Amino acid sequence: MAFDAATSAEPPFVLAVPSKGRLQEAAAAFFAGAGLELAQGRGARDYRGALIGLPGVEVAFLSAAEIVGQLAAGAAHFGVTGEDLVREKAPDADLKLELLAPLGFGRANVVVAAPRAWIDVRSMADLEDVASAYRASRGERMRVATKYVNLTRRFFAVHGVADYRIVESLGATEGAPAAGAAELIVDITTTGATLAANALKPLDDGIILRSQATLVASLVAPWGPHARQSARAILDRIAATEEARASREVRARLPARAHLIVEKAVERFDAVAAAGEDVDPHGFVALHCARAKAADLAGWLLQQGAERVSVAALEQVFDAVNPLYEALEKRIGASG
Amino acid sequence: MRQFEDDPVNAILDSDVQAVPSAGERALEHFLIAGFVRIEPPVLHPAAIFLDMSGEEIRGRLFLTNGASGEELCLRPEYTIPVCRSYLASPKAGRVAEYSYLGPVFRAEAKQGERAQTGLESFGRKDAEAADAEIFALAMEAAALAGGPLAARLGDVHLFDAVLASLALPDVWRRRLRRGVVHGRSLSAILDGPGQSALAQPGVLAAMESADHAGAKALVEDLLAIAGIDAVGGRTAGEIADRFLEQAALRSGEPIEAEKRKALEDFLAISGDPDEAAEKLRALADDARLDLGKALDAFERRNGFIAARGVAIGQTRFSAAFVRDFDYYTGFVFEARDPARADARPALGGGRYDGLARRLGAAHDIPAVGAAIAIDRLPARRAH
Numbered sequence: 001m002a003f004d005a006a007t008s009a010e011p012p013f014v015l016a017v018p019s020k021g022r023l024q025e026a027a028a029a030f031f032a033g034a035g036l037e038l039a040q041g042r043g044a045r046d047y048r049g050a051l052i053g054l055p056g057v058e059v060a061f062l063s064a065a066e067i068v069g070q071l072a073a074g075a076a077h078f079g080v081t082g083e084d085l086v087r088e089k090a091p092d093a094d095l096k097l098e099l100l101a102p103l104g105f106g107r108a109n110v111v112v113a114a115p116r117a118w119i120d121v122r123s124m125a126d127l128e129d130v131a132s133a134y135r136a137s138r139g140e141r142m143r144v145a146t147k148y149v150n151l152t153r154r155f156f157a158v159h160g161v162a163d164y165r166i167v168e169s170l171g172a173t174e175g176a177p178a179a180g181a182a183e184l185i186v187d188i189t190t191t192g193a194t195l196a197a198n199a200l201k202p203l204d205d206g207i208i209l210r211s212q213a214t215l216v217a218s219l220v221a222p223w224g225p226h227a228r229q230s231a232r233a234i235l236d237r238i239a240a241t242e243e244a245r246a247s248r249e250v251r252a253r254l255p256a257r258a259h260l261i262v263e264k265a266v267e268r269f270d271a272v273a274a275a276g277e278d279v280d281p282h283g284f285v286a287l288h289c290a291r292a293k294a295a296d297l298a299g300w301l302l303q304q305g306a307e308r309v310s311v312a313a314l315e316q317v318f319d320a321v322n323p324l325y326e327a328l329e330k331r332i333g334a335s336g
Numbered sequence: 337m338r339q340f341e342d343d344p345v346n347a348i349l350d351s352d353v354q355a356v357p358s359a360g361e362r363a364l365e366h367f368l369i370a371g372f373v374r375i376e377p378p379v380l381h382p383a384a385i386f387l388d389m390s391g392e393e394i395r396g397r398l399f400l401t402n403g404a405s406g407e408e409l410c411l412r413p414e415y416t417i418p419v420c421r422s423y424l425a426s427p428k429a430g431r432v433a434e435y436s437y438l439g440p441v442f443r444a445e446a447k448q449g450e451r452a453q454t455g456l457e458s459f460g461r462k463d464a465e466a467a468d469a470e471i472f473a474l475a476m477e478a479a480a481l482a483g484g485p486l487a488a489r490l491g492d493v494h495l496f497d498a499v500l501a502s503l504a505l506p507d508v509w510r511r512r513l514r515r516g517v518v519h520g521r522s523l524s525a526i527l528d529g530p531g532q533s534a535l536a537q538p539g540v541l542a543a544m545e546s547a548d549h550a551g552a553k554a555l556v557e558d559l560l561a562i563a564g565i566d567a568v569g570g571r572t573a574g575e576i577a578d579r580f581l582e583q584a585a586l587r588s589g590e591p592i593e594a595e596k597r598k599a600l601e602d603f604l605a606i607s608g609d610p611d612e613a614a615e616k617l618r619a620l621a622d623d624a625r626l627d628l629g630k631a632l633d634a635f636e637r638r639n640g641f642i643a644a645r646g647v648a649i650g651q652t653r654f655s656a657a658f659v660r661d662f663d664y665y666t667g668f669v670f671e672a673r674d675p676a677r678a679d680a681r682p683a684l685g686g687g688r689y690d691g692l693a694r695r696l697g698a699a700h701d702i703p704a705v706g707a708a709i710a711i712d713r714l715p716a717r718r719a720h
Binding site: 183 | 387393408507511512556559563573576579580695
């Protein structure tokens with residue numbers, strides 16, 4: 001291929017992260033926790049940055065919505081954004097994007113909400129009935145204010161709601177019914193307090209999506225050797241941090257036939273021998289196991305003849321097998 | 337030009353340099369000879385018109401853009417609404433005018449985003465059944481000239497409505513039946529399906545069972561006041577009360593009496609040759625004592641006109657259960673397919689839509705009937 005000669009000039013790996021608000025802080029904290037500090041350019045208005053300790057990675061600070069566009073266009077390799085935006089902005093998300101891992105922050109639900117005064121409407125089936133009656137009696141379709149045009153269309157279609165019209169709303173959607181601009185809304189909510197303050201209520205089965213911040217990979221970005229290396233390095237650190245958070249290291253000196261004890265421990269406690277299968281000739285062993293099982297494992301090792309067992313937290317645990325990277329490689333193909 | 341061979345749009349555009357007229361031109365020629373003036377309406381229209389008419393499900397198929405002041409516009413996805421708008425904006429509005437057209441319509445799902453369409457629209461004629469028959473016959477003839485003969489299916493939205501009206505069904509059931517039959521669902525799926533008796537608030541419904549509209553409205557208003565809920569959003573307390581009354585009525589007793597259900601079943605099962613169907617309809621009306629009066633008379637008159645136009649009987653079948661969007665069509669409806677591809681999408685479709693002009697801003701309904709032909713779905717013309 002003609003492009004092979006150009007691999008030395010491979011473009012930088014681009015990691016897109018939210019540029020403002022709580023999502024930015026949470027994303028920065030998440031990467032810092034994985035040992036990847038985001039360094040923003042000198043001014044607060046500088047929208048390009050770097051990852052300290054991982055050269056060759058360019059950090060792009062963008063709005064959460066723009067991040068989806070950049071990923072879908074292949075202009076960014078990785079991005080942190082809300083799943084709601086991925087599902088809304090990238091209708092062909094499954095072809096162009098891979099949702100690598102939910103990140104546990106930025107949780108919110110996209111919901112269908114109707115006026116509380118509609119005491120006869122609690123479910124989508126009610127809404128379907130009311131919407132068709134509304135159209136039959138008024139000759140107009142009920143209006144739904146939302147910025148989630150695609151999510152709304154898909155969800156309403158699944159529930160057989162056809163007699164409605166979308167009114168696109170780019171801010172303060174929850175105020176639309178009171179302002180007379182729409183009859184109901186589809187919007188994102190964390191606690192429901194804003195809905196309640198606007199005399200709205202979510203429908204019982206009206207949760208369209210339980211969203212949270214997600215690490216997303218672009219399948220259409222240029223995946224040259226350098227990009228793959230960067231992706232692997234980032235995912236290794238993320239996986240290592242997550243693995244460490246969920247695990248404990250249990251150390252002990254075991255009596256004779258230590259390798260049999262280790263074998264049993266691996267089986268009974270789903271543990272991993274940190275130094276591999278060969279047991280140290282003096283019987284020193286280190287096992288990694290799930291945090292919740294550490295105390296049980298320690299007790300069991302005492303029964304097996306250990307005199308003293310220590311349990312320690314871990315900083316990071318790197319593993320040759322990285323499911324996050326494997327999931328990515330499955331989609332972009334192995335390098336070659 | 338081999339690469340354009342199966343591309344209808346380019347087939348039209350390239351036709352100047354070809355000796356043989358394109359399929360679209362052959363169809364259009366037939367309409368022009370019949371006196372339908374060619375019209376070329378604008379390409380851009382307010383998207384809201386199409387979305388209001390057909391619902392949000394078509395949004396994904398529209399090419400959307402914004403006008404200078406931010407209003408949402410789209411490329412025309414079909415011709416009827418654009419032609420009707422041009423007619424209403426012309427000095428002929430409200431009077432008899434008959435148009436034909438040929439050109440691209442724009443659909444996201446079509447190859448290269450566009451598809452050639454030809455067709456005809458008739459406005460203002462008072463002799464509705466004769467106009468229905470003429471439009472249907474011209475469209476079938478044009479399709480045969482442009483590609484090959486099609487097999488047609490006829491329906492009558494007005495007749496269906498007349499049956500529902502003479503059965504005196506509650507509004508809620510009329511709505512559900514209209515919607516369900518349009519979507520091709522069976523009677524039992526509509527009447528016995530899930531979600532029909534979602535009793536959200538059994539206590540309120542029980543209280544409503546003996547209430548009238550005024551009583552129910554007062555109860556709803558009291559409930560809202562007790563709960564301290566601000567009345568926000570489109571529906572009034574009266575409308576909410578009416579829905580409770582509907583639900584209460586549905587809850588108590590059989591949804592639809594057995595004999596009415598039987599009449600509906602028998603009606604929806606009627607299909608076949610239009611003349612035989614008319615006989616069956618007369619028999620059903622007598623048996624079930626349905627007053628289909630004018631609707632049935634009109635149906636028979638139209639059949640007569642269609643036969644007189646010389647459309648081969650074998651090409652057309654009537655089906656009582658074939659109805660299309662009630663919000664748009666008001667009477668005769670039809671569609672036709674390439675008989676060699678029975679499962680294919682219709683190559684031809686149309687019907688009577690007397691209410692459209694008013695929806696587009698006219699002061700009154702204007703009689704209107706039209707047909708459209710998707711040229712790429714016609715049978716391929718055999719080389720001679």
